[in-house]
Amino acid sequence: MTKSFMRLLTELSSRKWISQITGAFAKSKLSKAMIPTFARMYGINVAEAEKALHEYSTLNEFFTRRLKTGSRMVDNTEHALVSSVDAVITGIGSISEGTVFNVKGQDYTVEELLNRSPREVNYKNGFCFVLYLSPTDYHRIHSPVSGKVLETEHVPGKVYPVNEFGLRHMTRVLSRNERLITFIRHEHGEVAVVKVGALNVSSIKYAAEKLPDRLTRGDELAYFEFGSTVVLLTESGTFTPDPSLTLGSKVRMGQRLGTFSPASEESEEKDV
Template sequence: MTFTTALLKVVQFITPFTTLTSLSAKLTDVPMGKFTQFLIRNFIKTFNINMEEIANKDILSYKTFNEFFIRKLSEGERPIDTEALAVSPVDGTIGQAGAIKNGLLIQAKGLDYSLKALVGGDKADSNFFEDGNFACIYLSPSNYHRIHMPIDGTLVKTIHVPGELFPVGTRNISNTKNLYTRNERLVCIFQTQIGHIAVVMVGAALVGSISTTWDGTVVRRKGIEVKDYSKENLRYKKGDEIGYFKYGSTVIVLWEKDGGVLPLDVEPGLAVKMGRSLIMEDAAESSKDNIKHSDTDDMNN
């Protein structure tokens, strides 16, 4: 067990999640000289970070842990699938994906959660996605943590929903009822060629903050905050960066009924990279995409 792993286990055991997250946010944004470098090097070792894909490989240039954690990748490291209607906005692992039925999304076997609650409780917002589809992607600490646009679109509104900061690992997903509607989240709704799409950035234990390119760091508050961007013409292209997490969490993508289908290989446990297909036009294209990714995986193994 490395120093990083041991420290996380001890601190999580003795500290409430909200206090732990606040402490984490402060410590990881403070320059601590050699100790910062020690933490970064230990983090790289603990989570087997691929340094070859990072734009800035000079460890000494990162003054805080979070500067390294939200590191950028070298150009071309995440090619964007131009044939897909929409792509994965993040690196991570598929938790669940599929149809939204009767206003419910699957959290885990035997556990569902409310679409309306997820987007903040306004029926007008949840109506966009009734009988539509979703994909839930979990980001582990080892993943690249910047969030990108799944499809060309214009920002319509954001809804910041305050909440708890429960961990979003496999154990909690399988045992904590309504996990995603209890945790803090930022719902970002865009207008696109396939209708409305929502990119829901879900906070969790140790997530120091959620940031967006249009509004900076989200300020934690007690009440729901809705911001209307419909008149500001904030357009983003597929693959454009739209935000980042400071530490691991989850992104849930929602899209409208008849807005496209999931590729056949998208299922729980699948590791995905930002830029790979997430929404295809029809089943035939989905099947071809599945074969294409299988061939690529075979070449890489």
């Protein structure tokens, strides 16, 4: 099957209503019978789940499961940025003059990722992680820093796949898909947590109906209904990545991705 034909099929299946139908089934009682098969198919570590398999009433409830206390340790290194999710790093690198280079062969701009938010200027020469969650992974999203929630935005969009094929062969899926963006101010600057929807993801939801004004590193922030991607952006001149992390590295929620240093005077004068 040619790449162009696959691209056409993906374009045709990128309509939100198709994902909504899939999501409706996953939330129905009929989907409960699929949970054991789904867990085996994707090699999910069910021992970590907060509840036993038979206690989940729908596939969606299992997919968005919480974990048992202690299943993930949040790095307590001073000034650390931690991973929001269990994921594979599919993009990593410095942002140069507002451009994120070579995410599976494609470049993105901070402007498009953040939907032309006025805050984009803060990230012009920052750092970027693209974190892909497969169906195997735990799908709750946690705060990567401790700080004040400055702003949130929901960006409607398509639901293209964000897997290897989607990132490499579809045009700029991270900035065309539905997104939920959270800006958080911490002691050394600011981060943007961009949650990107994907094929068969019927929604991205915040963990609470109303987010608290402040979050502690590791606090629950949101969750995906089926696999997707988180893009983490750090403010210019504030972050040094962990040198052991490279493209393809597997990370777990709470793992240290790097450390912050004091922002520039210009950054520290911003309204917090």
